[in-house]
Amino acid sequence: MEKSCTIQDVFERFYPVYEKTHELPAHHRKAAFHIMNCKTGAFGVNISVCEECGCISVHNNSCRSRCCPMCQEFPKEKWIDAQKENVLDAPYYHVVFTVPEELHPIIYSNQKLLYDALYHAASSTLNELAKDSKYLGADIGYICILHTWGSAMNYHPHIHTIVLGGGLDKDNKWKDTGGKFFLPYGVIAKVFRGKYLCELKSLWNDSKLEFHGTAEKYQNHYCFKELLDECYKKDWVAYCKETFNGAQSVINYLGKYTHRIAISNHRIKSMTEATVTYAVKDYKNKGQWKEKTVPGEEFIRRFLMHVPPKRFVRIRHYGLLSCRNKSKKMTHCRNLLGCKKYISALKNRNAAEMIRLLYNIDVCKCSSCGGKMVPHLPDKHTPSVFAHMRC
Structure with a gap:
């Protein structure tokens, strides 16, 4: 049993067999290739030489995949630093929109369309609801972020939204509710249910939906209508988490959700020749952590379920925070509230400067003598001893 292992180790052991026994879409294959080859030299290397002592430093490039657990921190x-300029000293709320599990098969068969429908x-x-004078x-x-997983990497599509607890009224003046969330959860859930099912029905009527696996039965009009009726009868869940104390807490909180992937390396507890054990939250026991063991190929299947479609945008800004509004309207809101503007610390800086600021690591300083490290660019006529490391 291997106790110190990573997701990369799991893929290297189990993915080759999984790939041979399953038909995989291109974006799944690409994600798996990136994870297995990240920081191995397959994506090239950066070579630096110290001007003082001649010490050579070789850094393998990362894959930069948004599904790779080793490539999310930077x-x-x-991203968090860039958001500082758009944060106000005002209440913020975390609202979560979920859909009933009966819809999961049809959503998984139509990820791009029905993920978009979740945002819409x-x-x-x-x-x-916010524009209704009865509420605000x-x-x-607000910012919307799609997550498709539960703690056990089960399929659970839902939308996280970070909502500014106030806005501009028709007279362009600031209006809020003084620290209390302005929308009742029951109303949010009912309106969201109606809008999502309406869009789902429209896509079905326009013959834009596909049906695979357990969703095949919904090609039948009567089965699909029964599904809609069942979902209309259910109470959907939309809830709001606690508010944030100050703008900086909002900024830090955003990072927990924006670049999260289905599972991180620290949750992998052990691996055998046939299984993987990882930590999951037991929500039936007050969210206590426990260990779950699954076959290695099942782990791969669960992980790949959460690879987003090609070019799919997971982080979306709306209203006052949308790209076309935030430059002018956020400045106006800041002036109305009399709050300071948070300045980006990383803006217009190169990678070495950002690493030094974020992690207090100077990649331009020789670890042996403290001299200056400079990029090594071998002459095209001189074979490099590192040429074999390039892909």
Whole structure:
């Protein structure tokens, strides 16, 4: 049994067999290739030489895949830093939109279409209710992030939204509810249910949906109608988590959700020739952590379920936080609230400067003598001793 292992180790052991026995879409194969070859030299290397002592440093390039557990920290820190300029000293709320499990097979068969529908339904719900004078009567701003997994890597698509707890009314003045979330959860869930099922019905009527696996039965009109009726009868779940204390806590909290993947390396507890054991939360026991063991190929299957479609945008900004609004309207909101602007610390800096600021590591300093490291660019006529390391 191997106790110190990573997701890369799991893929190297079990993916080759899994690939031979399953038909995989191209974006799954690409994600697996990136994970197995990240920081191995397959994506090239960076070579630096110390000007003082001649010490050579070789750094294998990462794959930069958004599904790779080794490549999320730096993009996350850069993204969080960029958001500082758009954060107000105002209440923020974390609202989660979920769908009943009866819809999971049809959503998985139509990921791009029905993931988009989740964003459309969530944003339309928030916009409609926030503009209602009964609740707030203002235009708000929020960020939507799609997650498709539960703690055990089961399929569980849902939308996380970070909602600004106030907005601009029709007179362009700031309006909020003084620290209390302005929308009742029951109303959110009912409106979201209606909007999502309406879009699902429209896609089915336009023959845009595909049906695979356990979703094949919904090609039949009567089965699909029974599914819709069942979902209309169910109480959908939409809930709001605690508010945030100050703008900096909002910034830090965002990073927990924006660049998260289905499972991280630290949750892999052990691996044998046939199984993988990882930590999961037991929500029936107050969220206590426990260990779950599954066959290696089942682990691969669960992981790949959560690879997003090609070019799919997971982080989306709406309302006051949308790209076309935030430059002017956020400045106006900041002036109305009298709060300071948080300045990006990483803006216009190169990678070496960002690493030094974030991690207090100077990659331009020789670890042996403290001299300056410079890039090694071998002459095209001189064979490099590192040529075999390039892909």
